[in-house]
Amino acid sequence: MGPVPAAASPAPRRGRGRPSSPVLTTDGITAAAVALLEERGQDGLTMAALARRLGVAPSALYNHVATKQDVLRAVQDAVNRGIDCSGFGRLPWEEALAAWARSYRDAYERHPALVPVMAVTPVRSAPHTVAMYERVSSGLLSAGWPAHLVTNVVVAVESFALGSALDTQAPADIFDPGDLAPSAPGFTTANAARPAGDTARAAFELGLAALLAGLRDLLRSPS
Amino acid sequence: MGPVPAAASPAPRRGRGRPSSPVLTTDGITAAAVALLEERGQDGLTMAALARRLGVAPSALYNHVATKQDVLRAVQDAVNRGIDCSGFGRLPWEEALAAWARSYRDAYERHPALVPVMAVTPVRSAPHTVAMYERVSSGLLSAGWPAHLVTNVVVAVESFALGSALDTQAPADIFDPGDLAPSAPGFTTANAARPAGDTARAAFELGLAALLAGLRDLLRSPS
DNA sequence: ACCTGAACACCGTTCAAGT
């Protein structure tokens, strides 16, 4: 699968039957879906909207993908392609893992609708996703992590990154208890003391630092 | 809000106009929605199915809730009510936090459809959710955590628990690279070495141990 | 093989009409 070309917006076809050369490709559909998701958010990605952007009838899409879920899987692989794994083999594993986690969270912050898809979609037939896991896994193995722990480390960091990506979608007042404040003094105190700014990022960085420190300990003193 | 009563399945009403006493209550709708979600999964919760279970026309629901999102919010508060916060004030904070995280993950493992809802829904008018955060926040404050860090600690643990809850929904073969195995030797090695059994739980426990160890360090040596 | 256009079974939600 080559680089995903930018989606054009061709004029609607007027002919009735089979076109002389195919109008749609899987890569084109994927690119249009990514663009739609980025421009219009998760509810903006409908098969009808996708077809319109591609200048085609909705039913035409089903000559190239079996279901909408197929489209989401392809989009997810395109998103994973953009995640930075370049630190592995070049930097100490803690730094490579931290950079991967940050990039992972940022990618899914832009595509929160894909978080449940990512958690559940098999990697086979998702080449960029497999390539990502290969870099991470072999990086951890080379750094001295025992093979039987590597996937659990990857999944733990991934779960944290995906949960943190969802957290970026929270409204600023998510923890405002409203009328219930009098019944929650400790909660209210803690919220008032939380520094303003990018709170989601602050929570992510705190958790990431703790997680990495704990993993470092674990690797040093195996149980 | 009292305990949510088990949802009965009343015979459909036959009369045409306003009933002599209301047939629906918000609590009843919530309980039926929880049951539906548990029995039929996330796609099983439709306004039509909810109405049928309550012996009512779909449009009748809109006298009690404004949108389906309202129903999900109420369900989420009911789910949060079942999360165990009992350790705070009784056990060392690390143990209380660990028990909370485990219970949190388990609750959302049963309701993965609510994970994106939980990450984004304001707590006001969700009394059990506020009560949960109050126990956790005041527990951490009493244990000596600086107020400005408490909410970030809570959010970090929560993000990890929610991400891990999603991970429980992954199929067993999610990491099977299929045809792509030759291009991913390290990934394949790591997967082969991963112990069989409840792999999602193993990853969660590894990450939780690391996260808590890191938080312990952080509390001891503040930056 | 790969498109169009009509059709299907759903979805959440609105609203007039009934009591």
Place this chain on the structure above:
DNA sequence: ACCTGAACACCGTTCAAGT
């Protein structure tokens, strides 16, 4: 105030008909 039943604007998906 709180229900019914009809209706609306959508949704993903199927399929015969065209070239």
